[in-house]
Amino acid sequence: MDLFLQQLIGGIASGSMFAILALGIVLIYRSTGTLNFAQGQMAMFSMFVAWSAMSTGMGFWPAVLLTLLSALAMGALVEWLIVRRVEGTSDLNSLIVAMGLFLIFDGLALYIWGPLPKSFGPFSFFSGGASCVGGVCIGRLNLGILVVSIVTTVLLYLLFQCTRFGLALRATALNRLASRLVGIPVGRMLSTGWGLGTAVGAIAGILAAQSLGLDIRTMFFVVLFALAAAVLGGLDSPVGAVVGGLIIGVVKNLAGTYTPSSVGSIDLAVAFAVIVLVLMVRPNGIFGRPVRMRV
Amino acid sequence: MLTLKDIHVSYGQAPALHGVSLEVPEGHIVTLLGANGSGKSTTIHAVAGLLPIQSGSIDFEGREIAGLSTEAIVRLGICATLEGRQLFGEMTVLENLRLGAYTQGEGKGFDEQLERVLTYFPALSERLELSSYLLSGGEQQMLAIGRALMARPRLLLMDEPSLGLAPLLAQEMFAGIMSLSKAEGISVLLAEQAADLAVGISGYGYVLEVGKVVLGDTARNLLDNEEVRSAYLGH
Numbered sequence: 001m002d003l004f005l006q007q008l009i010g011g012i013a014s015g016s017m018f019a020i021l022a023l024g025i026v027l028i029y030r031s032t033g034t035l036n037f038a039q040g041q042m043a044m045f046s047m048f049v050a051w052s053a054m055s056t057g058m059g060f061w062p063a064v065l066l067t068l069l070s071a072l073a074m075g076a077l078v079e080w081l082i083v084r085r086v087e088g089t090s091d092l093n094s095l096i097v098a099m100g101l102f103l104i105f106d107g108l109a110l111y112i113w114g115p116l117p118k119s120f121g122p123f124s125f126f127s128g129g130a131s132c133v134g135g136v137c138i139g140r141l142n143l144g145i146l147v148v149s150i151v152t153t154v155l156l157y158l159l160f161q162c163t164r165f166g167l168a169l170r171a172t173a174l175n176r177l178a179s180r181l182v183g184i185p186v187g188r189m190l191s192t193g194w195g196l197g198t199a200v201g202a203i204a205g206i207l208a209a210q211s212l213g214l215d216i217r218t219m220f221f222v223v224l225f226a227l228a229a230a231v232l233g234g235l236d237s238p239v240g241a242v243v244g245g246l247i248i249g250v251v252k253n254l255a256g257t258y259t260p261s262s263v264g265s266i267d268l269a270v271a272f273a274v275i276v277l278v279l280m281v282r283p284n285g286i287f288g289r290p291v292r293m294r295v
Numbered sequence: 296m297l298t299l300k301d302i303h304v305s306y307g308q309a310p311a312l313h314g315v316s317l318e319v320p321e322g323h324i325v326t327l328l329g330a331n332g333s334g335k336s337t338t339i340h341a342v343a344g345l346l347p348i349q350s351g352s353i354d355f356e357g358r359e360i361a362g363l364s365t366e367a368i369v370r371l372g373i374c375a376t377l378e379g380r381q382l383f384g385e386m387t388v389l390e391n392l393r394l395g396a397y398t399q400g401e402g403k404g405f406d407e408q409l410e411r412v413l414t415y416f417p418a419l420s421e422r423l424e425l426s427s428y429l430l431s432g433g434e435q436q437m438l439a440i441g442r443a444l445m446a447r448p449r450l451l452l453m454d455e456p457s458l459g460l461a462p463l464l465a466q467e468m469f470a471g472i473m474s475l476s477k478a479e480g481i482s483v484l485l486a487e488q489a490a491d492l493a494v495g496i497s498g499y500g501y502v503l504e505v506g507k508v509v510l511g512d513t514a515r516n517l518l519d520n521e522e523v524r525s526a527y528l529g530h
Binding site for chain 2: 168182184
């Protein structure tokens, strides 16, 4: 039982990291309908920005703040400079744009920071002894990831549900023409959606680097799980992204624990099998809503 | 209050309006008549800043608004309700109304304006927390108009407000529009296929044919005009 709980908590922690990155993917998808699988490489780029800031002697938190602001600007700029040009043409074009973004950020990072892994954390916030209740313990790293994930999710929730700005962001995602009619500056909202999504991705990146280290490929498999989490939850649902991320984290961890180690990375196979099963029953994802209309 | 002079608009290569000129005097309701594809909707969209204009001028209270963004036009006091109502279906009635007041901020004035709007559409006040896609067609149209009113417009543009409504409901709605225009001093430009009802509440009307105004007159004269009656008013 303790083993089960232990693995459950570990799964929730790693799942919350997928959830945060998935949240960023959903924010961008809701903004311009782009399935941004460059999300991972953009997060990786932000991680390097943080690393650079800190190697000039900046403290952890100021560097994080600087990174988030630069990610916000970077995402907004990408929407304004690139995504907007192909909007409303075809889904295939937005796919190509996402591929292009992947290559751009991958190449830029390689050019600026080189191929060698950098040492990046775990920082003091994420290191220290484990906290135990009964026989179940949670390491400081997992606890840190969990806390940051929860705070990020709650802040985003408050932004979207309790502010006028958040209301306008949601409105733009739902109906652009109606948003123009009520006087919302739609273009600015779309840029903001990309900016927020990219900043949230940067948070996921910094969390990932604590356990996975920092190099060009750090986010490769994280973004795979995050994309899966977003699809599982329903691509247009922020709640779905969080739930999807947690499910994948937990299933992956439990599958890894209870299957013989001789079969190798069966945890991935089990996690994706669960996704396929869920999507067979709910093709729009757990929280994804089919288009509803009343004539 | 609103003066269109020689407006040209095209969709790609196909010209949709060639030289529309018309006028909406302060406090009046003006109806655009015309068959499907005659350019009524296009005119509404052009004034609302939803379509680029090739040439011509749109003067609103002495200001040139052709080429301005919809956001800027809303801020100047022109709001539109479009065909299909364009509500935020997944949002509640109240959220829709809050978004209507987006350009106004949400200070003290908001509650006041909300109360005012709800006195015109009391049915909505019982459904504030309901998702708007669950409303009936008539209620959705009320919400669309109510949402536009939240921005405190001085000119309301309406594209086919009666579309999809039962005749009795449509009649009620036009009566509502008339009393609202009088009480709030709001001018209205109305594009409508159910034209007899619309002309009935209007002071003026214009007849459009393939992107051109072919006739403009007082509502009374239009109602008396045999040709107009048989072509657009259905009796």
